[in-house]
Amino acid sequence: MNDNTMSIPHLIMSASTVVQLVMLLLVVGSILSWVVIFQRSIAVRRAKREYSQFEESFWSGVDLNELYREIPADDPRHGAEHIFQSGFREFNRLMPKTRNADTILEGVQRSMRVAWSREEDRLTQHLTFLATVASASPYIGLFGTVWGIMGSFQSLSMSQQATLATVAPWIAEALIATAMGLFAAIPAVIFYNRLSNDVGRLLGKYEDFAEEFHAILHRNLQGRDSSKSAG
Amino acid sequence: MPQDSSRDPQDVGYGWPTILAIGVHVLIVAFSLISLPTRTEEPDTTSIVQATFVSTETFTDQAQQASEQQAALQAGAQAEEPPPEPAPEPPAPQEDTQAQAEAAARAEAEAQAAQERERALEEAQAEAQRREQEAERQAEEEAAQARAREEEAQRLAEERAAEEQARVEAEAEQQRLREEQARQEQEAEAERQREEEARREREAQEQRQREAEAARQREAEARAAAEAEAAMQRQLEGEAAAAAANAQQAQQAANNFSNIVQRAVEQAWIIPGGSGDSMRAVISVRLGPSGEVLLANIVTSSGNSAFDQSAVQAVEQAAPFRELLQLTPEQQRYIRQNPMTFNFSPGGVR
Numbered sequence: 178m179n180d181n182t183m184s185i186p187h188l189i190m191s192a193s194t195v196v197q198l199v200m201l202l203l204v205v206g207s208i209l210s211w212v213v214i215f216q217r218s219i220a221v222r223r224a225k226r227e228y229s230q231f232e233e234s235f236w237s238g239v240d241l242n243e244l245y246r247e248i249p250a251d252d253p254r255h256g257a258e259h260i261f262q263s264g265f266r267e268f269n270r271l272m273p274k275t276r277n278a279d280t281i282l283e284g285v286q287r288s289m290r291v292a293w294s295r296e297e298d299r300l301t302q303h304l305t306f307l308a309t310v311a312s313a314s315p316y317i318g319l320f321g322t323v324w325g326i327m328g329s330f331q332s333l334s335m336s337q338q339a340t341l342a343t344v345a346p347w348i349a350e351a352l353i354a355t356a357m358g359l360f361a362a363i364p365a366v367i368f369y370n371r372l373s374n375d376v377g378r379l380l381g382k383y384e385d386f387a388e389e390f391h392a393i394l395h396r397n398l399q400g401r402d403s404s405k406s407a408g
Numbered sequence: 409m410p411q412d413s414s415r416d417p418q419d420v421g422y423g424w425p426t427i428l429a430i431g432v433h434v435l436i437v438a439f440s441l442i443s444l445p446t447r448t449e450e451p452d453t454t455s456i457v458q459a460t461f462v463s464t465e466t467f468t469d470q471a472q473q474a475s476e477q478q479a480a481l482q483a484g485a486q487a488e489e490p491p492p493e494p495a496p497e498p499p500a501p502q503e504d505t506q507a508q509a510e511a512a513a514r515a516e517a518e519a520q521a522a523q524e525r526e527r528a529l530e531e532a533q534a535e536a537q538r539r540e541q542e543a544e545r546q547a548e549e550e551a552a553q554a555r556a557r558e559e560e561a562q563r564l565a566e567e568r569a570a571e572e573q574a575r576v577e578a579e580a581e582q583q584r585l586r587e588e589q590a591r592q593e594q595e596a597e598a599e600r601q602r603e604e605e606a607r608r609e610r611e612a613q614e615q616r617q618r619e620a621e622a623a624r625q626r627e628a629e630a631r632a633a634a635e636a637e638a639a640m641q642r643q644l645e646g647e648a649a650a651a652a653a654n655a656q657q658a659q660q661a662a663n664n665f666s667n668i669v670q671r672a673v674e675q676a677w678i679i680p681g682g683s684g685d686s687m688r689a690v691i692s693v694r695l696g697p698s699g700e701v702l703l704a705n706i707v708t709s710s711g712n713s714a715f716d717q718s719a720v721q722a723v724e725q726a727a728p729f730r731e732l733l734q735l736t737p738e739q740q741r742y743i744r745q746n747p748m749t750f751n752f753s754p755g756g757v758r
Contacts, residue, residue: 185440185441186441204433207433208429208430208433209429211425211428211429211432211433212422212425212426212428212429213425214425214429215424215425215428215429216420216421216422216425219420219424219425220420223420360436
């Protein structure tokens, strides 16, 4: 029982095939979950920055037509900008066709809801994978450990003397699977909570913005109706 | 919108996240490998040590011994050191002193000759200078020159005479030394002769002593042989007695042991129901080396097979009689060679 046979690489290499497959699965899951963690963290931070920039320019008192014209039609925008774009486009399209303010506002609201839903889908992309890794990998690791200990006891029944020295390497290599499962699951849980919280807050801000924009359009239409009836 | 479902340029790519994720894993693996040696050292210190007791000497004892050995070595070295000092003194007898004296005389003579030669050379140089000075003064002092020449000749003659005298003296000294050597050699020869005579006398005496000793030894050997024979006989008698005593002891031990076994068997025996008081079964038991039952035979059946079987089972139940291992090997052999018999009857085991 020298340190060579008890070293972690040696234990991994001498494990049974099923346990090795489980370990491979867990390593792949861990790497993918970390890819998702980095990719989502960067994306969420960028979305937050873009939202704050857009909010600043929206509430700076600029004319909404100008703001709409600044956004190129062929360049799709994200976040609040996307919601504003689709809502204002729908408003502009409906304005010449109908004079009924309720119909226009309904159309605008619907198109903004669609845009918000797309944004939600974009932001929560791959977060379900993170949640899957977080919840499933401990079980997968536990399965590897149980399988390894089963194999160790099967081979133990064949050997004459069952000392601690003969059992220890088997159990150690079986327990590595559990360790790897936890290793994959812990960061996935932490970052899933963090990212889903961030995304939820961002979507709440988008929703608030959509409501505010809707209120502005409503005020505009009311003003026009009153001017029409007055004129 | 079709742009949203396809990869849009503003969305974050997967290149950097992948590299970062793999980097994180490589770092963790590297840390686990680096911290491994410290982790594997711990079981070594806490693991069970299968030590065999080799000697009662502790390390401190060994250290003391080492220091003592060093001290002894130093003492030995100190004891050895003095001999080399007196050693050069003994091999300085007359021959060496002679040679030394000769060498000294020769060296002195040579040194003297050399000094004189040097002096002569110096003087010759001085004379040459003087001659040059005189050549200048030749015209003025011819008479003085002639006198000077005479003086020079005289001086040269004196020097030559002195050299010859020194040579003669050195030769005389050498002759004297040679004569002394011859005398000493003669004395040494005389001494040697005397010593040889003494040796011869001593050898004769020793031979006489040896013969006497041999006679004495022969007598002693004869006496010792007789004594040894007597001792052998006595020892043989003693061994026979000891063997008898051992056999007795073994028998006693076997009795004790069979009592113990009997009690154990009695406790393990479950008497089957419906066995009459007059039933008797005799079981002979052979034991293995560690007290296990090799064979339990029914010597005399009781007529009831259930009763016989219960008796055999009782022996087998009580089986490993570990008390056997506490006896001496001879007693164990005695017990194993003579099978024990047990008398099973409802009253008890005898």
